[in-house]
Amino acid sequence: MYDLPVKQKNRSIINRILPNNFKQQEPLQMLENVIGKVYQILKYIEKSGPYIEKYGPIIKEMPTMYKVMKTINELENKEKESNRLNIQNKDRGESIPKLYI
DSSP: OOOOOOOOTTOOHHHHHSOTTGGGSOHHHHHHHHHHHHHHHHHHHHHHHHHHHHHHHHHHTHHHHHHHHHHHHHHHHHHHHHHHHHHHHHHHTOOOOOOOO
16 A cells, blocks of 8 residues: 655655655645554554564574673683693693692
């Protein structure tokens, strides 16, 4: 029934909702078009509700998950560097002092 507007750069939300020939239409037709677009938006929001409920908690925890992954990567990098230094020192016959607390 309603065609989606063609995507154009730098178009505001109002310009996306209102038709291109907005000034040429009669007031009743303009109101009908705007109400139709608002109805489409509401349908989209209603359809996306279950997805938001399902994936909302996961998205909420994304910053924490990112910090955990970053910490794991840093630990792996430190471990690799430590192993590399140990191999180099073994080749020279030197040992690295270890501090156990």
